[in-house]
Structures are given as structure tokens and as C-alpha cells.
Amino acid sequence: MAGTFCLRGLRPDDAGAIHAQVNDWNVIRMLSRLPFPYPRDLAERWIASTVQQAEARTAYHFAIENQAGAVIGCIGLTLSQTDGQYRGSLGYWIGREYWRQGIATLASDRLCSWAFANLPVDTIEASVAQDNVASVAVLNKLGFRQTGAATQVFTARGGNVSVLLFSASRESFDAAHESKPPADADASAEQTEEPRRLVLVVAAVLIDTNNRILLARRPEGKTLAGLWEFPGGKMEPGEAPETSLIRELREELGIDASRACLAPFTFVSHSYEKFDLLMPIYLCRQWQGHPEGREGQKLAWVEACDLDQYPMPPADIPVIPFLRDLL
Numbered sequence: 468m469a470g471t472f473c474l475r476g477l478r479p480d481d482a483g484a485i486h487a488q489v490n491d492w493n494v495i496r497m498l499s500r501l502p503f504p505y506p507r508d509l510a511e512r513w514i515a516s517t518v519q520q521a522e523a524r525t526a527y528h529f530a531i532e533n534q535a536g537a538v539i540g541c542i543g544l545t546l547s548q549t550d551g552q553y554r555g556s557l558g559y560w561i562g563r564e565y566w567r568q569g570i571a572t573l574a575s576d577r578l579c580s581w582a583f584a585n586l587p588v589d590t591i592e593a594s595v596a597q598d599n600v601a602s603v604a605v606l607n608k609l610g611f612r613q614t615g616a617a618t619q620v621f622t623a624r625g626g627n628v629s630v631l632l633f634s635a636s637r638e639s640f641d642a643a644h645e646s647k648p649p650a651d652a653d654a655s656a657e658q659t660e661e662p663r664r665l666v667l668v669v670a671a672v673l674i675d676t677n678n679r680i681l682l683a684r685r686p687e688g689k690t691l692a693g694l695w696e697f698p699g700g701k702m703e704p705g706e707a708p709e710t711s712l713i714r715e716l717r718e719e720l721g722i723d724a725s726r727a728c729l730a731p732f733t734f735v736s737h738s739y740e741k742f743d744l745l746m747p748i749y750l751c752r753q754w755q756g757h758p759e760g761r762e763g764q765k766l767a768w769v770e771a772c773d774l775d776q777y778p779m780p781p782a783d784i785p786v787i788p789f790l791r792d793l794l
């Protein structure tokens with residue numbers, strides 16, 4: 468069992484624990500850039516560099532700490548941007564004593580969820596030595612898919628090693644989480660084909676006196692976390708769309724809108740992997756109160772011409788030109 472652990476920033480006094488665990492042939496042979504033997508001062512310099520990278524927002528490295536306060540591994544994500552596409556590159560190691568407890572899966576899951584929700588990242592990649600069967604299994608479980616193969620210099624092994632290249636999009640990561648069977652699922656239950664669901668969601672384009680639109684960023688833990696959407700939510704059975712929207716705006720943003728201020732604008736219809744979304748969208752220029760993210764979501768007031776700088780759920784993209792025309 469993996470037990471409880473946390474991810475935290477690296478500290479200079481972690482150098483001893485890191486050195487002791489990485490300076491192990493079985494760990495280091497799976498890491499491409501590290502020499503063997505691994506000198507202690509390299510751990511110190513690496514820790515210092517992780518602090519600088521986090522300040523520059525180019526990479527985020529964490530110590531994996533167990534319940535007893537011991538560092539049992541490290542995990543990190545390095546960011547890059549090409550052609551407007553943001554990518555993260557995932558890397559980790561776990562001390563040999565802590566292998567086969569599911570820690571790499573849990574830590575990678577935690578880091579990827581956080582990254583998709585909070586960093587400008589649309590895709591996370593990883594390259595794994597072909598003989599690193601455990602890491603291949605970790606990535607497959609988390610919704611990564613193999614995209615190719617290459618060779619890479621592994622310093623400790625003294626030359627080129629065949630590696631497998633993996634990549635996860637926000638959608639494949641979400642889908643892997645949604646398809647997990649419940650813990651008490653009856654394995655012997657007859658397999659039945661699930662019918663497609665129609666999900667009714669109602670949303671508002673809130674427009675302020677400067678003609679800016681309010682977007683809310685889907686928080687970590689939700690599907691499509693990190694994407695910017697119009698405030699709103701699922702309609703409950705028997706609820707009128709306007710009633711749902713008034714309720715959602717109060718719950719999510721702490722504002723009061725009246726029925727008379729909700730003007731039907733358009734709707735979106737989109738087929739997601741697991742369901743069909745039908746979403747009426749209302750315009751609203753008047754409400755009581757000051758919108759704040761009551762569910763931990765970040766908010767942004769955005770000019771219509773800047774909407775494409777905020778990654779949105781695919782269902783929302785066709786609405787952008789209508790808003791540009793309107794505002």
C-alpha cells in the first residue's frame with residue numbers, strides 16, 4: 468500500500484536523502500542524465516537549480532515525502548512551448564525500498580492533475596527506457612499513450628538507450644480517470660454496453676459595464692480542469708433552465724441574477740467522449756453582488772477579442788465568433 472505522502476518543494480537539507488537513494492544502480496540506470504556514481508554535490512546543485520526553475524516558471528520539481536517525513540523520491544515537470552502549444556515533460560524516480568507500492572502512479576497522477584488545472588499545459592509527455600516496464604505501466608494507467616520510440620543518451624549506462632515516447636492530453640487523462648471501475652465493482656457482473664448520456668448544462672455570459680466577459684477556470688479534480696468556461700452547471704431534474712442558472716450563479720459566484728435579466732443567446736451541442744452536451748447559453752448584464760470563485764475557481768474578465776487566449780472546452784469554441792460579433 469502506498470500510504471499517505473505529500474509532494475513539497477525541495478530543500479537544501481534533502482541532498483543527503485536524495486544522494487543516498489539515487490546513487491543506486493537500479494534507480495539511476497533508468498534516469499537519462501545522471502552519472503553513476505552520483506556525487507553528493509550534484510544533488511545540492513540540482514536542488515538549488517529547481518528553486519530557480521520554479522521562480523522562472525520553467526519547471527516544477529517536488530520531493531515525495533512519506534508519513535514519517537522521509538524523502539522517498541522526486542517528481543517534476545519541465546515546461547516548454549512550441550507553435551503556441553504548451554507541453555510538460557514528466558520525470559520521476561522512487562527510492563528502491565519504496566518500489567511496488569503504487570507511489571509513482573499516485574505521485575504522477577497528483578502532479579498531472581495539478582499541472583492540467585493550474586499551469587498553461589495542454590499535453591504532458593514522458594520518455595521511458597524501453598526496459599523500464601514499471602514506468603510504462605504507470606503511464607498507461609494514467610491515460611498516457613505511446614506516440615513513438617527514439618534513442619537517448621543515458622549517462623550512467625554510457626551510451627544510447629532505446630526509449631518509448633508517451634503523451635497524455637487533458638482529455639485522455641480525464642478519460643482514464645472516468646473509466647476506472649468503482650472499488651466495489653462486481654468483476655463477475657455481466658458486461659453491458661452503456662447507453663450514451665445526454666447532459667443538460669446551462670451557462671451564462673456575464674458582461675460587465677466595460678463589455679468584458681466573465682470566464683471561470685475549471686478547478687483541479689473536475690474533468691477538463693484548467694480550461695476556462697462560462698459560469699453555469701448541470702440542470703437538475705424538473706428544474707427550468709433559468710432556475711438552474713440562477714442557482715448555479717449563486718452557488719458558484721455568490722451573485723443574484725433575476726429571471727428578467729437572463730436573455731437567451733445561443734446553445735451548444737457537442738459530443739464528448741462519454742456524453743452528449745446540450746447547453747443553452749444566456750446573456751446577463753445585470754446582477755446583484757460581486758462575482759467571486761466560491762468553489763475555488765479562478766475568475767477572469769476578458770475582452771471578446773482576447774477569448775482565444777484562454778483555452779476553453781471544445782464545446783465552447785463555436786460561441787467565440789458570436790461573442791466577437793456582439794461585443
Ligand SMILES: Nc1nc2c([nH]c(=O)n2[C@@H]2O[C@H](COP(=O)(O)OP(=O)(O)OP(=O)(O)O)[C@@H](O)[C@H]2O)c(=O)[nH]1
Pocket residue numbers: 668669670688689690691695696697698699700701744780781782783
Ligand atoms: N458550466 C459550464 N460547463 C461547460 C461549459 N462548456 C462545457 O463543455 N461544459 C461542460 O458541461 C459540464 C458542466 O457540468 P458542471 O459545471 O456541473 O460541472 P461538474 O462539476 O459537474 O463537472 P464534472 O461532472 O465534469 O465533474 C461539464 O462536463 C463541462 O465540461 C461551459 O462553458 N460552462
